[in-house]
Amino acid sequence: MTNNEFFEIYKQHILRHPVPGTTLPRLSLIRCHLLPLFGDEDIGSTSPADINQLYDIMQQNGYAHNTIFGAYAAVHIYFKLAYELGYIATNPAPLARVITPDTMRTRRVNSLSSFPSDYLPLTIFPSVK
Numbered sequence: 001m002t003n004n005e006f007f008e009i010y011k012q013h014i015l016r017h018p019v020p021g022t023t024l025p026r027l028s029l030i031r032c033h034l035l036p037l038f039g040d041e042d043i044g045s046t047s048p049a050d051i052n053q054l055y056d057i058m059q060q061n062g063y064a065h066n067t068i069f070g071a072y073a074a075v076h077i078y079f080k081l082a083y084e085l086g087y088i089a090t091n092p093a094p095l096a097r098v099i100t101p102d103t104m105r106t107r108r109v110n111s112l113s114s115f116p117s118d119y120l121p122l123t124i125f126p127s128v129k
Helices: 003-016 023-038 048-060 065-084 101-114
Strands: none
Touching (some): 003 023, 003 065, 023 048, 023 065, 048 065
């Protein structure tokens, strides 16, 4: 079964068990990011390295940290369901790189090291009372 075929099963399942505020974004993240890369591949052949590649491509394309974190959550649920329903023998998502808002922020700060030394990041000032 390909990722495209399993997505239809995933979509039916997630719409039967909606979580307010997350159901449609998760469907969208899988449809827009995972399927274009791995849709025609067998779902059992998706590896942790493939999932890491997805996160790297999203970061290289300038997606916001929260979007990449949302994709991380959506991918975990997607492959967890495939595993629980018996479509894959092992779940590759837990073996991929862990993405959290903090790890994304750290990667962003590290990428700023190439800026000139006189570069000053935006400072958030406390509110004036």
